[in-house]
Amino acid sequence: MTPEALAALDRVRAIALALPRADERLSHGSPGFFITKGKFFAYFWHNHHGDGMTCVHVKTSGREEQAMLVEMDPDFYFIPPYLGSSGWIGLRLDQPDTDWADTDWDRVADRVRMSWEMVAPRGLLEQVDER
Template identity: 50%
Template sequence: MTSPLDRIRATALELPETEERPSHGQPTFFVAGKQFAQFRDNHHGDGKTVVCVRVGSVDEQALLLEAAPGTYSKPAYLPTWLSINVAGDAADWDMIADRIAQSWEFAAPRRLLEAGGR
């Protein structure tokens, strides 16, 4: 069985010019030096297994938090980001992969986006 981190890693590293390195002790994914996804497992004892991704705005963040509080939460230390629950069988991996890719697009430099992006 593939772990949530393995699935997140495979999805993130498939995107152009992505690298993984630890940030604040967490597996974190970067494009052109900008963070776009971070895996957290029981971060500061919160009991959650999540991937944190960028969102387009605080309005989008608020809408998603209200629409699906069992799926989304607000991550500590990352304003205007979103945590997505990746624990258990209910995780929607197609949606998670799409959110990781969207987050990459928010962080990627224009030259990568103009070259076709993901």
């Protein structure tokens, strides 16, 4: 993995693991983030099957949201292989013709958080809302 991709993984890891009861484990050879004893809410992929991309995949509300995001910013959002048919969206961390330092980490954090909220059990969401 390149130094830039490792730095991106560190940023994604920090964002994901800051969420309540978040944990990490390898899934099909890539880091995946999930709620302990629960579902995955994000995956980090680097050059997956030689695609040359560094990205994070998160859940969406479904196909309409996927289409809206891709239409809004096709250089950043894409429908990922394997996960796309289940409503996931890819976020490119290495956008073409853009410096890695220009990655919009606030937007990445927002999407990771929204994905976490989609899979979090109701009781956990209520605990977070009480804070």
